[in-house]
Amino acid sequence: MSARSAIEPAAFAELVAIVGPRNMLTADDERATYERDWTGRFVGHTPAVVRPADTHEVAAVIDVCRRHGLALVPQGGNTGLVGGGVPLAGEVVLSLRRLATVDPVDVVARQVTVGAGVSIAAVQDAAAAAGLRYAVDFAARDTATVGGTVATNAGGIHVLRYGGTREQVMGVDAVLGSGHRVQRLQGLVKDNAGYHFASLLCGSEGTLGVITAARLRLVTRHEHRVVALVAFADVATAVEAVAAWRSILDSLEAAELFLADGLALVCDAFGLAAPFAERWAAYVLVEASAHHDPTDELAAAVAVADIGDVAVATDATRRAALWRYREDHTLAVNTLGPPHKFDVTVPLGRLAQFVDEVPQRVAATVPGARTWLFGHVGDGNVHVNVTGVAPEDDRVDEVVLTHVAEMGGSISAEHGIGTAKTRWLPLGRSADEIAAMRAIKRALDPDAVLNPNALLPPSV
Numbered sequence: 001m002s003a004r005s006a007i008e009p010a011a012f013a014e015l016v017a018i019v020g021p022r023n024m025l026t027a028d029d030e031r032a033t034y035e036r037d038w039t040g041r042f043v044g045h046t047p048a049v050v051r052p053a054d055t056h057e058v059a060a061v062i063d064v065c066r067r068h069g070l071a072l073v074p075q076g077g078n079t080g081l082v083g084g085g086v087p088l089a090g091e092v093v094l095s096l097r098r099l100a101t102v103d104p105v106d107v108v109a110r111q112v113t114v115g116a117g118v119s120i121a122a123v124q125d126a127a128a129a130a131g132l133r134y135a136v137d138f139a140a141r142d143t144a145t146v147g148g149t150v151a152t153n154a155g156g157i158h159v160l161r162y163g164g165t166r167e168q169v170m171g172v173d174a175v176l177g178s179g180h181r182v183q184r185l186q187g188l189v190k191d192n193a194g195y196h197f198a199s200l201l202c203g204s205e206g207t208l209g210v211i212t213a214a215r216l217r218l219v220t221r222h223e224h225r226v227v228a229l230v231a232f233a234d235v236a237t238a239v240e241a242v243a244a245w246r247s248i249l250d251s252l253e254a255a256e257l258f259l260a261d262g263l264a265l266v267c268d269a270f271g272l273a274a275p276f277a278e279r280w281a282a283y284v285l286v287e288a289s290a291h292h293d294p295t296d297e298l299a300a301a302v303a304v305a306d307i308g309d310v311a312v313a314t315d316a317t318r319r320a321a322l323w324r325y326r327e328d329h330t331l332a333v334n335t336l337g338p339p340h341k342f343d344v345t346v347p348l349g350r351l352a353q354f355v356d357e358v359p360q361r362v363a364a365t366v367p368g369a370r371t372w373l374f375g376h377v378g379d380g381n382v383h384v385n386v387t388g389v390a391p392e393d394d395r396v397d398e399v400v401l402t403h404v405a406e407m408g409g410s411i412s413a414e415h416g417i418g419t420a421k422t423r424w425l426p427l428g429r430s431a432d433e434i435a436a437m438r439a440i441k442r443a444l445d446p447d448a449v450l451n452p453n454a455l456l457p458p459s460v
């Protein structure tokens with residue numbers, strides 16, 4: 001990794017002049033939470049955390065860093081899971097959390113403009129107050145920011161129905177590493193006047209530009225919502241059932257898979273009662289929402305599948321209780337120590353085989369390692385978490401990611417490449433594609449100021 005860790009006094013003084021001394025955090029206790037990622041696997045060091053208040057301050061900070069040869073790591077809520085938002089090579093942390101404005105919801109356009117530091121929960125609250133919804137949702141909603149979710153093109157539990165973050169972003173305000181500002185927040189649905197910067201910045205992981213605001217599409221808020229937890233004898237049957245439900249259930253909004261071991265871990269970690277008397281191999285949490293009550297159509301769809309058991313919840317408290325079995329997986333796995341996390345997609349037809357084979361390959365590589373699998377089954381997206389392996393031991397990374405590539409999958413479904421997976425990018429991208437990515441990086445961030453160690457493998 002390239003490291004540029006000290007800030008010379010002249011540059012330091014310029015940064016303080018831009019953001020003010022209170023927003024230049026240098027004390028150990030102030031920096032600590034910005035230096036360590038959510039999992040605890042990635043811990044770095046920064047000479048300072050710089051906290052700009054608006055786009056002009058962001059642009060000024062980037063300008064100082066370019067002139068003084070300082071590298072920056074943009075950081076939002078620091079819930080990223082691939083070591084992309086923490087200063088592992090002594091970079092300055094650029095925290096975007098103070099960019100927290102929420103404009104009034106544009107009900108006519110069904111859109112809202114928000115600052116990069118606004119949490120996903122806050123966007124959802126603003127949309128709900130206007131009778132609408134923000135479609136992106138996942139367990140880190142209270143902390144993950146709009147800027148971070150755009151930078152990682154976050155997916156989540158509603159991709160099945162609404163697509164990922166890229167499908168929700170109508171435009172962005174951003175400062176590129178080159179210093180150029182791109183600002184398209186008009187919310188035009190049709191806008192083919194040249195390159196679409198919002199699409200390019202979506203999933204760029206802070207390597208091309210710093211997103212300071214986004215114009216987001218909102219969707220219809222349905223009055224009726226129902227959740228069912230369905231048990232299956234095996235994963236293949238669960239995958240087939242979800243495929244069938246997608247064809248017959250227009251109201252289908254989420255389909256989340258987890259397995260018997262993961263459910264037991266969640267119940268143990270958080271003192272939850274098991275949902276069924278019997279232990280089943282696979283579980284799918286399915287949610288439907290509509291203007292009419294979708295309970296009957298969901299029940300009819302479930303009935304045609306080869307299921308083991310089912311629990312249905314229509315009221316908010318019971319729905320939340322069922323969701324905990326799925327959403328608490330990430331937290332429960334973390335109680336076992338920093339996991340190795342992989343967030344992969346495989347072709348749906350091979351998902352059951354993958355879920356079957358991965359734990360065996362992991363255990364054969366690092367005896368005693370345990371594999372926890374759960375994910376967004378409708379998208380072919382599985383989160384593979386491995387515990388009992390030292391953070392720096394990357395033998396399981398090699399085994400899992402190679403297996404994904406052999407199966408025709410992607411080594412990152414939603415979390416991105418970060419710093420954790422740069423080495424394996426060639427498993428999913430051709431030499432030509434990586435060269436094209438480097439050319440884009442050089443053009444938009446010519447001084448390699450922005451997140452220089454993330455996404456692209458070191459050039460040889």
Ligand SMILES: Cc1cc2nc3c(=O)[nH]c(=O)nc-3n(C[C@H](O)[C@H](O)[C@H](O)COP(=O)(O)OP(=O)(O)OC[C@H]3O[C@@H](n4cnc5c(N)ncnc54)[C@H](O)[C@@H]3O)c2cc1C
Nearest residue numbers: 076077078079080084085138145147148149155206211414
């Ligand atoms: C419990 C839990 C559940 C999760 N579930 C999901 C899930 O279902 N789907 C999913 O996709 N992810 C999930 N994640 C991962 C994570 O929440 C997402 O990657 C999220 O988008 C990160 O947002 P953040 O604000 O925390 O970004 P950070 O972690 O701060 O940063 C992530 C990346 O974005 C860059 N970045 C941050 N802000 C900006 C900005 N303003 N401009 C440019 N670059 C920026 C950083 O440099 C870094 O590379 C989960 C995480 C947790 C802890």
